[in-house]
Amino acid sequence: xxxxxxxxxxxxxxITDDQIIELVxxxxxxxxxxxDRRSDKVSASKVLxxxxxxxxxxxxxxxxxxxxxxxxxxxxxxxxxxxxxIRSLIM
Amino acid sequence: MRAPQTIKQEFLKKWILGLQLCDFAKQNMSxxxxxxxxKLSADIxxxxxxxxxTCWSRALVAKASRDYGDKVLVERMLASESEKxxxxxSIGLIAPNKWVIIRSKKILRKSRRxxxxxxxxxxxxxxxxxxxxxxxxxxxxxxxxxxxxxFMDDISLIxxxxxxxxxxxAQVDVMQTLAKATELLNGK
Numbered sequence: 001x002x003x004x005x006x007x008x009x010x011x012x013x014x015i016t017d018d019q020i021i022e023l024v025x026x027x028x029x030x031x032x033x034x035x036d037r038r039s040d041k042v043s044a045s046k047v048l049x050x051x052x053x054x055x056x057x058x059x060x061x062x063x064x065x066x067x068x069x070x071x072x073x074x075x076x077x078x079x080x081x082x083x084x085x086i087r088s089l090i091m
Numbered sequence: 092m093r094a095p096q097t098i099k100q101e102f103l104k105k106w107i108l109g110l111q112l113c114d115f116a117k118q119n120m121s122x123x124x125x126x127x128x129x130k131l132s133a134d135i136x137x138x139x140x141x142x143x144x145t146c147w148s149r150a151l152v153a154k155a156s157r158d159y160g161d162k163v164l165v166e167r168m169l170a171s172e173s174e175k176x177x178x179x180x181s182i183g184l185i186a187p188n189k190w191v192i193i194r195s196k197k198i199l200r201k202s203r204r205x206x207x208x209x210x211x212x213x214x215x216x217x218x219x220x221x222x223x224x225x226x227x228x229x230x231x232x233x234x235x236x237x238x239x240x241x242f243m244d245d246i247s248l249i250x251x252x253x254x255x256x257x258x259x260x261a262q263v264d265v266m267q268t269l270a271k272a273t274e275l276l277n278g279k
Contacts, residue, residue: 048229
């Protein structure tokens with residue numbers, strides 16, 4: 001397929017420490033747990049770990065909510081006026 | 092940065108359109124099928140709020156199109172979206188030259204691993220290298236969690252992660268609100 005010669009990595013710019021610090025601080029602001037702790041004491045590794053945990057929990061929430069909505073749609077009482085609202089909205 | 096309220100409004104609009112396409116009232120779906128359809132419409136809706144501008148949103152659309160069984164439904168959901176979104180669901184995400192970069196990075200990584208570690212390394216240097224390895228390891232995990240992450244370089248990964256988390260939160264908030272509203276209307 002393509003040539004086996006490895007290309008120089010000069011095409012990919014080296015990340016500066018300042019850039020990392022800036023991005024990591026933004027990430028920290030989003031994470032519920034780390035935000036409350038004192039600043040500048042958290043390692044990049046810890047931030048990454050918290051980020052992964054947070055994303056995983058958000059994924060789980062989406063999944064649980066999809067399941068909950070699926071159950072709710074099944075049990076809508078067909079004749080109630082409330083059901084008509086839901087039906088007109090999403091069905 | 093986009094205001095969270097704007098994201099939620101856009102998401103809600105698109106999600107409801109998607110849900111209507113699922114035609115729950117008529118179709119005789121199982122609970123699991125309904126759940127998958129709800130999740131599909133939610134994922135396509137949140138991805139489309141980015142209008143193809145982020146890697147994660149394009150990857151999410153491609154993934155949803157691949158994984159969901161009813162391709163007709165996916166097609167209809169995407170039909171109302173921009174041309175950009177429709178393209179990525181059918182064509183691959185990666186430009187050919189990126190594949191070469193990824194492959195050559197893999198070759199470099201393998202040759203680095205082959206080098207033996209010297210025994211007389213000072214503790215501070217060891218600590219630094221361990222810290223680096225931890226960061227590397229956790230970065231790999233993050234790449235597996237963010238859609239399209241495996242194709243991103245480190246800086247893009249963090250930027251995409253920031254955007255992705257904000258979008259995920261909006262998605263969860265709106266889905267929670269709809270679930271609560273439905274429960275209330277159901278007379279619980």
